[in-house]
Amino acid sequence: MANSPEMRASDADRDRVAAILREHTAQGRITMDEFNERLESLYSSKTYGELAKLTADLPDVDLRNRPAKVSPAALPDSRMHPGMRAAWGAWATASGINWVIWLIVSVTSGDLVYPWPLWVMGPWGVILLISTVLGGNRHQRHR
Secondary structure, three states: OOOOOOOOOHHHHHHHHHHHHHHHOOOOOOHHHHHHHHHHHHOOOHHHHHHHHHHHHOOOOOOOOOOOOOHHOOOOOEEEEEOHHHHHHHHHHHHHHHHHHHHHHHHHHHHOOOOOOHHHHHHHHHHHHHHHHHOOOOOHHHH
């Protein structure tokens, strides 16, 4: 039995449309602002007709047969686990902020202050380095 536009939609129907909207956002068809607007409308929608209006201007997406992702081996920096890349990014950001604070204090005091950011970035960096080297590609072996 076909779903008529007046029939009430379920939470599962709304979740399916949300997944379709996420895929269209990932593919660049809609912006994040449009995605957020449509998502607000989505969760206030009550019928299949209201759900259909949210994706009427978008092509059909088969979420089961999505385009193949680029092989991790094809990307030079993708050998590192995403969590480890995020940890290195956090380390670099915190280190940079500490060095900027150190520089501001040194310039405003008129004298070079002891380089205390080394105590922040040193131990943290050593732990990250050891984790990166010894951790290797453990996540790829378990696949």
